[in-house]
Amino acid sequence: MSQAPLLRAEGLTKRYGARLACDGVGFDLHPGEVLAVVGESGSGKSTLLGLIAGETAADGGSVSYRMRDGTVRDLAELGAAERRALMRTDWGFVRQDAAQGLRMSVSAGGNVGERLMGVGARHYAEIRAAALDWLARVEIAADRIDDPPTRFSGGMRQRLQIARNLVTAPRLVLMDEPTSGLDVSVQARLLDTIRGLVAELGLAVLIVTHDLAVARLLSHRILVMRGGRVIETGLTDQVLDDPQAAYTQLLVSSVLAA
Amino acid sequence: MSPAAALPQTGYNFAYLDEGTKRMIRRAILKAVAVPGYQVPFAAREMPMPYGWGTGGVQVTAAILGASDVLKVIDQGADDTTNAVSIRRFFGRTAGVATTTRTAEATVIQTRHRIPETPLTEGQILVYQVPIPEPLRFLEPRETETRQLHALAEYGLMHVKLYEDIARHGHIATTYAYPVEVAGRYVMDPSPTPKFDNPKMDDCPALQLFGAGREKRIYAVPPHTRVRSLDFEDHPFRVQRFERPCALCGAEDVYLDEVVLDDAGGRMFVCSDTDHCETRRDAIAHGESA
Secondary structure, eight states: OOSOOSEEEEEEEEEETTEEEEEEEEEEEOTTOEEEEEOOTTSSHHHHHHHHHTSSOOSEEEEEEEOTTSOEEEGGGSOHHHHHHHHHHTEEEEOSSHHHHSOTTSOHHHHHHHHHHHTTOOOHHHHHHHHHHHHHHTTOOGGGTTSOGGGSOHHHHHHHHHHHHHTTOOSEEEEESTTTTSOHHHHHHHHHHHHHHHHHHTOEEEEEESOHHHHHHHOSEEEEEETTEEEEEEEHHHHHHSOOSHHHHHHHHTSOOO | OOHHHHSOOSSSBTTBSOHHHHHHHHHHHHHHHHSTTOOEEOOOOOOSSOTTSSHHHHHHHHHHOOTTOEEEEEETTBSSSHHHHHHHHHHHHHTOOEEOSOTTTOSEEEEESOOOSSOOOTTOEEEEEOSOOOTTTTTOOOHHHHHHHHHTTOOHHHHHHHHHHHHHHSSOOOOBSOOEEETTTEEEOOOSOBGGGHHHHTTOSSEEEEEETTTTEEEEEOTTOOEEEOOBTTBOOOOOOOSSOOTTTOOOSSOEEEEEOSSSSOEEEEESOHHHHHHHHHHHHTTOOO
């Protein structure tokens, strides 16, 4: 890829007291690329995602992003209004716990339509049509549009989160363990949906997962983290089939073969 | 009311509140007027009435009341309900101000959940009692977040509520506390007035002040300010219409209350604004055209 990166993180550092949660993490993410961040619990994956999304204040390092108009901006220098506008139009965030990413008391249609209304859509029929379209794309039946997510299964909630995030055609989606807590068949369908949408829309995705199978299925490149540090990075199949770092070898070998 | 009870109370400052408190409230009011629709925090005091009975409105009224003011208090449009009578009497005794039930004669009108039918004029002040000042509250419980949303004018969420209405009922079913945008900037809860009254807020010549005692917020709509009810392009804002006129005075285009007459389904619809109704009936009795 000859293009400039969509997102560049440099030297991201976060301390919780004396403990380093993220220690000088840097990477480039290109348009249309899926980057998986893998590692065990406590390795700093989710902290990294929080730093990128601007939900956690970094102690060091920077994140720059190429905006839609082509200018590269340091995210820390964006004003609150600009940052939030970016987050709800050009970015998506699919959370591990759907209850955090959805409005549980609002219908599925309202959940999908919220971003559209947030950017100024004021035509009910059009908002509803867009919601129906997106529910269909994530394989949620049209007659569930007026049900709140509290009546949805775990897998459906994650699908709804994806629809809600993608409705404004973002270029970058952050995913925090989107498949954890789902049973394997539901996981497989969700992964299928994600893979299809990513390819179709040319999304850049930063996905945090502890599941190497998920990383293998979805990602182009992989970033292995341990103790807040990146210990290995490379093409997904390269890293998973020929791990160099001792920890990555351990990680790969501890996956149970079905 | 016995004559003794109507005598001014001694031992209190004019209009019950001390001057320091009134000054603090006036500051909040000035700020609220300067930033229309913005909820200004203020240090609400305990008042000698329970929360939910208009402690916010009473404090605003106490802060703006002068000796020459004429006070009218209404509760759901009526001058003769408990809440209205006791607040009117409260200020009659602690401030010794003249009180009235006539909208046109009043300089300060404290209201719970209605705007009088008689058009307000310049120089009048309408004080609303507000239970929940935050229009976004039921969708976003975090105060830190709603403040952000107001600060950045992110009001998509308000439309989510209206969207939900249409999805559930086929039309915007919110009939009271219908959110409005003030002066093209802040979205405001007009207090639980029926949406029938929303158009009266727009370009109103009177000053409108809102006081929420429990939530400790004051906000305002200055005279002649644009107040727009939120809606969708294909579901425009509409006020409710009544099929019949007032059973007592025959007024049309007014807000009606349903009064149940017996346990056999008997009912009548009468003006919710008692002063408006009485004025019209007097006029009819005196042979003038209504």
